Amino acid sequence: MPYLRRKRLLARALAATTALAAALGLGAQTPAGAAEPPRPPETAAAQGASADRPHGFASLAGGTTGGAGGKVVTVRTQADLAKYAAADEPYIIRVAAAIDVAPFGSDIEVASDKTIVGVGTSGEIVHGELHLNPGTHNVIIRNLTIRDSYVEGDWDGKTTDFDAIQMDSVHHIWIDHNRFTHMGDGLLDVRKNSEYITVSYNRFDTHNKAFGIGWTDDVRTQITIDHNWFRGTKQRNPSADNCAYAHLYNNYLSAQVDDGDPVWSYGNYARGRTKMVIENSYYDGVQHPYQADDTAELVQRGSILKGTTGRHDTRGTAFDPHAFYSYRLDPAAAVPALVKKFSGPQRTLGTDTVLHVPADYPTVQAAVDAVPAGNDGPVTLALAPGTYREQVRIPATKPYLTLLGTGDDRADTVIVYDTPNEYGGSSGSATVLIAAHDVTSRHLTFVNAFDEAAHDLDSEQALAMKTTGDRIVFEDTAFKGNQDTLMTDSPKLDTVSRVYLRDSYIEGDVDFIYGRATTVIENSVIKALSRGSDTNNGYLTAASTWKDNPYGFLITGSRVVSDAPAGTFHLGRPWHPGGEPDAIAQVLIRDTELPAAIKASPWTDMGGFSWRDARFSEYRNDGPGAAVTADRPQMSTEDAARHEVADYLNGTDNWAPYRR
Incomplete structure (x- = not known):
C-alpha cells in the first residue's frame, strides 16, 4: 500500500521543521553563563552563516531586530535606497543590484530600525558609504559588497573620508556577511561610544586601515567580532580603543600587506583601557598578530600562529564572554576553510x-x-x-x-x-x-x-x-x-x-x-x-x-x-x-x-x-x-x-x- 503512515509523516515533519527552524535561527537559546549544548555535526560557522538573528553583544539588552515589523522593499537605485534607508519607519530593504553612488564617495544615511540586505550576491554599494549618525540604533546590514571609493595615491586616507560603513554613538548594530574592499579611508569605523555591536562573517580586503573602533575617551563599547576574514589589509584588523569589552573569535588574518612598515602593519590591537579576549583565531604571516597598550588587557587562547613575527602581547584577565552570552567556538585549525566558505556575501542569503x-x-x-x-x-x-x-x-x-x-x-x-x-x-x-x-x-x-x-x-x-x-x-x-x-x-x-x-x-x-x-x-x-x-x-x-x-x-x-x-x-x-x-x-x-x-x-x-x-x-x-x-x-x-x-x-x- 503506497499510503504513508502517520508515524512516518510526523517523523518527516519533525525533521523538516527542525532543520528549517535551525536554518532560520529559531532554536532555543542557551542562557548566558549556562553550559553549552552538545555540539551537532554542523559547525558553528555553518550555523551562523544561515541564522537570521544576531548573536554576541548585538543580541543583548533587548536585541537587534533591524527593520522587523516594517514593510519589505526591493531597491535597485540610489534614490530608492536613500529614501527607505533614511525613513523614520522600519523597513526591510532588499538590495537587488549594484548601486553606483554619485557624487563619488557620497554618504547614504541609515536611520534606526532598518535591515539592509543584499539579495544573493547581487547587492552592491559602489563609490559610496553607509553612514549611521549619532543616536541611530537597531540596524542590520548584511550580505552587501561595498567597494571602490579609493582615490588613487591616498593610501593613508588623509585627504578623503570615504569609509564603507561609518557609525558614531550608535547602539544595537549587526554587520554581517559583507565584503568591504578598496575604499577611501576605513572599511568599517565603529566610533564614539557605540554599544552592543556584532561584526560577523565579513571580508575585509585590499586596504590600509581596515576596521577601527573607538575615537573616544570613554570606555563603553561592547563588541563581538567573529568569523571575519582580513586579507590583503595592513592595519586595524581591528584596532580597538577604549572598548569596555571586545570579544574576537574564529577570525582569519592572512596575506597582510607588507610595505616594510615595522610599526603600523599589525593584526589585532587593544588600545587605551580596552579589555580584549581573542579565541581560536588563525594568523597566517601576520606581523604583530595581537598587541596591547600598557593600559589595556588582552587574553588570548586557542589561536594558531603560522609564520608570525613581532608582538604577541597578553596581559591582565580582561573578561569572561560566557558571562554575557552563549557562543560556540570552531577549532582554530578549521578557521581558514570555514571563513573562506562562509564569510562575505552568500548566494543563499537575502533571497528568502x-x-x-x-x-x-x-x-x-x-x-x-x-x-x-x-x-x-x-x-x-x-x-x-x-x-x-x-x-x-x-x-x-x-x-x-x-x-x-x-x-x-x-x-x-x-x-x-x-x-x-x-x-x-x-x-x-x-x-x-x-x-x-x-x-x-x-x-x-x-x-x-x-x-x-x-x-x-x-x-x-x-x-x-x-x-x-x-x-x-x-x-x-x-x-x-x-x-x-x-x-x-x-x-x-x-x-x-x-x-x-x-x-x-x-x-x-x-x-x-x-x-x-x-x-x-x-x-x-x-x-x-x-x-x-x-x-x-x-x-x-x-x-x-x-x-x-x-x-x-x-x-x-x-x-x-x-x-x-x-x-x-x-x-x-x-x-x-x-x-x-x-x-x-x-x-x-x-x-x-x-x-x-x-x-x-x-x-x-x-x-x-x-x-x-x-x-x-x-x-x-x-x-x-x-x-x-x-x-x-x-x-x-x-x-x-x-x-x-x-x-x-x-x-x-x-x-x-x-x-x-
Whole structure:
C-alpha cells in the first residue's frame, strides 16, 4: 500500500521543521553563563552563516531586530535606497543590484530600525558609504559588497573620508556577511561610544586601515567580532580603543600587506583601557598578530600562529564572554576553510526574507501586509507555535510566500476563524484565502470553527482554505471544517490553477474538497465526518473542472477514514456553479484505501446534472469501501499511465513540487 503512515509523516515533519527552524535561527537559546549544548555535526560557522538573528553583544539588552515589523522593499537605485534607508519607519530593504553612488564617495544615511540586505550576491554599494549618525540604533546590514571609493595615491586616507560603513554613538548594530574592499579611508569605523555591536562573517580586503573602533575617551563599547576574514589589509584588523569589552573569535588574518612598515602593519590591537579576549583565531604571516597598550588587557587562547613575527602581547584577565552570552567556538585549525566558505556575501542569503510572527509582526495578516505588491523574491512567514484567531488574505499581487509553522507538529500552529458562507460567500467565509501564485504552506493547521449545529442558516458552508492562485503547495498541513472545508479554485472557469497537497489531513462532511483547480492529494489522510445519518452523511468531492482541462482532482496513495456508518458516504458529485454546462468534473481516486462508510454506488447527481456525464473514475483502490461494479467506473491501466501526479501538475512550465 503506497499510503504513508502517520508515524512516518510526523517523523518527516519533525525533521523538516527542525532543520528549517535551525536554518532560520529559531532554536532555543542557551542562557548566558549556562553550559553549552552538545555540539551537532554542523559547525558553528555553518550555523551562523544561515541564522537570521544576531548573536554576541548585538543580541543583548533587548536585541537587534533591524527593520522587523516594517514593510519589505526591493531597491535597485540610489534614490530608492536613500529614501527607505533614511525613513523614520522600519523597513526591510532588499538590495537587488549594484548601486553606483554619485557624487563619488557620497554618504547614504541609515536611520534606526532598518535591515539592509543584499539579495544573493547581487547587492552592491559602489563609490559610496553607509553612514549611521549619532543616536541611530537597531540596524542590520548584511550580505552587501561595498567597494571602490579609493582615490588613487591616498593610501593613508588623509585627504578623503570615504569609509564603507561609518557609525558614531550608535547602539544595537549587526554587520554581517559583507565584503568591504578598496575604499577611501576605513572599511568599517565603529566610533564614539557605540554599544552592543556584532561584526560577523565579513571580508575585509585590499586596504590600509581596515576596521577601527573607538575615537573616544570613554570606555563603553561592547563588541563581538567573529568569523571575519582580513586579507590583503595592513592595519586595524581591528584596532580597538577604549572598548569596555571586545570579544574576537574564529577570525582569519592572512596575506597582510607588507610595505616594510615595522610599526603600523599589525593584526589585532587593544588600545587605551580596552579589555580584549581573542579565541581560536588563525594568523597566517601576520606581523604583530595581537598587541596591547600598557593600559589595556588582552587574553588570548586557542589561536594558531603560522609564520608570525613581532608582538604577541597578553596581559591582565580582561573578561569572561560566557558571562554575557552563549557562543560556540570552531577549532582554530578549521578557521581558514570555514571563513573562506562562509564569510562575505552568500548566494543563499537575502533571497528568502524571513518575517517572524508574532515576535516582529503581531498577526499573520500583518506580516502579509508587510510584503510589497509585486513582490519578486521569496518571503517566509515563520509562525511561532500558537493559535492565530484571524482571517488571512494573500492577494494576487503578493506571490512567492511561504507560511511556515515552526512547532514540532502541525497541530502546534493553528490559524482559525469561524465565519460561514452566509456572511460573504466562499471568499468571505474562508479562514485563509490564497489568490497569489507560488505560495507554500508547511507544518500548519487551518480551521473554520463555525458550529453549524448551533445555527440555522441558508448557507452553512464554512471554508478553512480557499485558493485561486497557481502553483500552490501544502505539505504536512491539516484542514478542518464541515461543509466546504477546502476549496481549490482558479480565477475563472477556463484558467487552470494547480494545487499540490502532500502528507496532509483533510476533514469535513459535505463537498469538503471542491472547486475547479487541478488538484493532487498525495500520501494524505481524508476523514469523512458523520452527520448522524443512517443513509447519507455527505460527499468527499465536488469538482467543477473546465471541460477542456483533462485534469481535475487526483487523490493518490492516500487513505480515507470515517466515523460514519457503513454505506453512507459518497465519493463525490459534479458541481456546475450557477448551472455552468462547461464545468465537467474530473476526479480520479487511485491506489487509496477506502473505508466501509463509502457507498456501494459512490457517485451521485447534483443540481440536475448526472454524475454519469462527469469524468469520475477509480483505479486500484482497496479497503472495505473499495469495489468494482457498474456504478463504479474504473480507469484502464493504459489511461492510468497518463494520469500520474506529473501529468496533473507539470503543465507547460514543468512545475514539479512532488520532487522536493
